[in-house]
Amino acid sequence: MELVTMLQQDLLGKRVRLEKPELLAPAGSLEKLKFAVHYGADAVYIGGQQYGLRSNADNFTFEEMREGVEFAARYGAKVFVATNIYAHNEDIAGLEAYLRGIEAAGVAAIIVADPIIIETCKRVAPKLEIHLSTQQSTMNWQAVQFWKEEGVDRVVLAREASMQEIVDIKQNVDMEIEVFVHGAMCSSWSGRCVLSNHFTDRDSNRGGCSQSCRWKYDLFTTEEDRSGSQIGIKELPLFNDNDDAFSMSSKDLCMIEHLPELIRSGVDSFKIEGRMKSVHYVATVVNAYRQAIDAYFADPVNYELKPEWLYEVQKAANRPLNTGFFFDTPDHEDHIFEPEDKAAPYDFVGVVMEYDEATGTAIIQQRNHFKPGQEIEFFGPQGTFFKQTVVDIFDEAGIQLDAARHPLQRIRMKVEQPVKPFDMMRKKMGKAK
Amino acid sequence: MKKPELYITAGSTEQIRKYIEAGADAIAVGEHRFGMRLPGEVTLDELETWIPWAHERGAKVYIVVNKIMDNEQLPQLPDYLRRVQELKADAVIFGDPGVLIAIRQAAPGMPLHWNAEMTSTNYETASYWGSKGATRVVLARELNLEETLEIKSKLPAMEVQVQVHGITNIYHSKRSLVSNYQAHQGREEAALNGLEDGLFLIEQERKDERYPVYEDQNGTHIMSSDDICMLENLHELMEGHIDSFRIESLLKPVEYNETVLRGYRQAIDAYCADPEQYEFQEEWLDAIREQQDPRRELTFGFFFKEQVY
Numbered sequence: 001m002e003l004v005t006m007l008q009q010d011l012l013g014k015r016v017r018l019e020k021p022e023l024l025a026p027a028g029s030l031e032k033l034k035f036a037v038h039y040g041a042d043a044v045y046i047g048g049q050q051y052g053l054r055s056n057a058d059n060f061t062f063e064e065m066r067e068g069v070e071f072a073a074r075y076g077a078k079v080f081v082a083t084n085i086y087a088h089n090e091d092i093a094g095l096e097a098y099l100r101g102i103e104a105a106g107v108a109a110i111i112v113a114d115p116i117i118i119e120t121c122k123r124v125a126p127k128l129e130i131h132l133s134t135q136q137s138t139m140n141w142q143a144v145q146f147w148k149e150e151g152v153d154r155v156v157l158a159r160e161a162s163m164q165e166i167v168d169i170k171q172n173v174d175m176e177i178e179v180f181v182h183g184a185m186c187s188s189w190s191g192r193c194v195l196s197n198h199f200t201d202r203d204s205n206r207g208g209c210s211q212s213c214r215w216k217y218d219l220f221t222t223e224e225d226r227s228g229s230q231i232g233i234k235e236l237p238l239f240n241d242n243d244d245a246f247s248m249s250s251k252d253l254c255m256i257e258h259l260p261e262l263i264r265s266g267v268d269s270f271k272i273e274g275r276m277k278s279v280h281y282v283a284t285v286v287n288a289y290r291q292a293i294d295a296y297f298a299d300p301v302n303y304e305l306k307p308e309w310l311y312e313v314q315k316a317a318n319r320p321l322n323t324g325f326f327f328d329t330p331d332h333e334d335h336i337f338e339p340e341d342k343a344a345p346y347d348f349v350g351v352v353m354e355y356d357e358a359t360g361t362a363i364i365q366q367r368n369h370f371k372p373g374q375e376i377e378f379f380g381p382q383g384t385f386f387k388q389t390v391v392d393i394f395d396e397a398g399i400q401l402d403a404a405r406h407p408l409q410r411i412r413m414k415v416e417q418p419v420k421p422f423d424m425m426r427k428k429m430g431k432a433k
Numbered sequence: 434m435k436k437p438e439l440y441i442t443a444g445s446t447e448q449i450r451k452y453i454e455a456g457a458d459a460i461a462v463g464e465h466r467f468g469m470r471l472p473g474e475v476t477l478d479e480l481e482t483w484i485p486w487a488h489e490r491g492a493k494v495y496i497v498v499n500k501i502m503d504n505e506q507l508p509q510l511p512d513y514l515r516r517v518q519e520l521k522a523d524a525v526i527f528g529d530p531g532v533l534i535a536i537r538q539a540a541p542g543m544p545l546h547w548n549a550e551m552t553s554t555n556y557e558t559a560s561y562w563g564s565k566g567a568t569r570v571v572l573a574r575e576l577n578l579e580e581t582l583e584i585k586s587k588l589p590a591m592e593v594q595v596q597v598h599g600i601t602n603i604y605h606s607k608r609s610l611v612s613n614y615q616a617h618q619g620r621e622e623a624a625l626n627g628l629e630d631g632l633f634l635i636e637q638e639r640k641d642e643r644y645p646v647y648e649d650q651n652g653t654h655i656m657s658s659d660d661i662c663m664l665e666n667l668h669e670l671m672e673g674h675i676d677s678f679r680i681e682s683l684l685k686p687v688e689y690n691e692t693v694l695r696g697y698r699q700a701i702d703a704y705c706a707d708p709e710q711y712e713f714q715e716e717w718l719d720a721i722r723e724q725q726d727p728r729r730e731l732t733f734g735f736f737f738k739e740q741v742y
Contacts, residue, residue, distance in 0.1 A: 197575050334613075
């Protein structure tokens with residue numbers, strides 16, 4: 001019965017959606033950009049040398065931006081640049097030149113929080129689309145209306161918005177809406193946290209975040225102490241010796257199991273978090289969401305989540321996953337109080353550079369240690385997906401190796417099924433065979 | 434010279450009276466459904482009496498409408514704002530641009546103070562909100578003195594408010610982190626989480642610093658471990674023509690706030706009477722020190738710090 005109802009909803013649903021939502025991926029470096037695009041991102045967002053919130057990321061020069069834009073264009077994909085700081089006085093000089101540089105590099109849009117960057121962009125780099133960052137914590141349709149009147153092209157909603165609130169916003173304002181669907185989350189309202197400033201003198205809203213929300217804290221209460229001659233104060237711990245510590249650490253967002261609802265909500269862009277994440281992470285997550293979105297649009301009525309998509313994103317996950325604020329306000333199960341176990345059980349060990357069909361051999365660029373006898377897994381955007389055991393491996397001169405131990409070394413080995421350039425090779429974590 | 438305003442938030446009508454009597458020129462009040470981190474609520478019905486009362490004493494009354502609004506609050510906003518204007522409140526304090534749309538419709542011409550907490554950090558952006566109707570910017574507490582004074586120098590036509598005393602918010606989440614933690618421990622029955630519960634966090638590497646934390650209908654708020662106190666440097670801010678000095682009343686006894694107001698009142702009056710001969714009097718600060726919670730240091734906040742990123 002339930003299935004029938006669901007099918008009818010799909011067929012008769014309020015919103016018939018013909019256009020796929022954009023799949024937007026993070027690209028912390030030129031290499032990550034290439035992998036994200038090759039694995040199916042419709043757009044990527046990157047950071048430049050200034051004005052972004054990841055001052056530790058391997059940020060792009062204008063030259064690298066240009067190269068990234070050219071690479072993406074071959075796939076019909078776009079590049080956005082995060083300029084999402086809240087500027088201080090000293091940041092204002094230089095902004096015009098910077099935005100002109102981004103525009104000249106062929107970038108499609110900037111992601112902005114501070115209105116002064118919006119205003120400057122409209123004036124000096126009008127070809128750039130303006131996407132309002134989640135740092136503005138936009139939660140209501142009148143605020144979206146305001147930004148529309150200000151010439152903003154897209155709003156990235158606060159991560160606190162529920163599915164129903166997203167639907168209400170879409171219904172009340174004609175505006176492109178982007179939401180985060182996957183990755184790590186600030187547990188605070190974005191931009192409304194200066195823990196870093198207080199603990200480490202690093203300015204969180206200019207890219208200095210030291211992730212203090214992931215640290216361990218002890219919680220106390222205060223009581224009046226009337227035991228002495230004067231009324232004093234008594235501090236009481238709200239934890240026992242063996243209790244987990246208090247933390248503001250949130251589980252990571254994962255919405256791959258709820259793509260049909262998200263698609264029907266009318267959201268225009270699905271964003272994956274993680275400019276600081278590895279190339280393996282980006283490729284794996286993009287690959288899974290790409291396949292799920294494509295499968296849905298190929299046949300919305302019969303769409304079903306394939307367990308391997310979920311399993312794939314779990315393989316890349318750094319933390320336990322949840323659905324954030326989409327269906328409920330997060331409760332105690334949505335936070336990480338327990339000691340974190342390293343969730344990602346797979347190591348990325350190589351990238352396919354070439355494949356010779358006649359001999360069934362591939363050239364693999366080494367990305368981490370591997371050796372004959374280990375079980376490995378190949379995966380790629382065009383359906384490559386199989387396990388095998390590493391057999392004899394050789395360097396390019398044909399010398400047999402006991403292990404692939406040199407970073408970026410080109411290794412020749414037999415593969416059991418055809419592979420393609422950009423396909424990835426990974427193995428279970430740890431040194432066990 | 435134009436005297437800078439001495440501003441404080443009140444959580445009850447009783448506090449309005451006490452704070453004005455202790456020297457406040459401006460009182461901010463509000464309701465939890467629209468305002469964040471209020472020490473208590475003052476309703477519009479109460480304000481019918483208390484706005485005229487304050488005005489008779491030359492004090493202003495501002496209404497706090499500074500929370501991050503959900504769709505759900507939008508329909509209630511116009512009536513509230515209309516009444517605020519009818520009651521002749523002196524300004525509405527906002528952060529969410531959705532409130533601007535509501536103001537235009539329900540209370541056009543109402544003076545607006547832009548307060549986006551830690552994200553009001555430069556003069557150009559303040560000036561942008563000025564072009565949208567804001568007459569005042571409330572600066573982020575994370576700015577240093579040079580940045581603060583530069584902002585004012587670039588904004589001759591806009592009022593600038595600076596927090597000079599008390600606790601600051603350093604983290605705000607929509608999540609119920611304290612209750613969630615207690616649920617995780619299986620302590621649901623004895624849940625302590627409110628403003629009155631004296632809760633604080635200690636980061637495990639910083640054992641001497643207590644960070645107050647509490648929950649309300651707007652989520653979880655973590656507060657600074659120190660109290661800003663700019664009393665001995667107030668003249669630097671007055672020389673820089675800062676328009677309003679904010680005392681944060683949250684998580685402090687009313688008597689403490691009265692003492693603080695009296696201290697700043699004396700400093701402002703003495704400076705304005707004769708800026709040339711002004712001298713800071715240690716006894717103003719001593720009165721505050723006597724009532725200062727010994728577990729919380731009085732500091733200069735970020736006024737004399739450089740931050741990296």
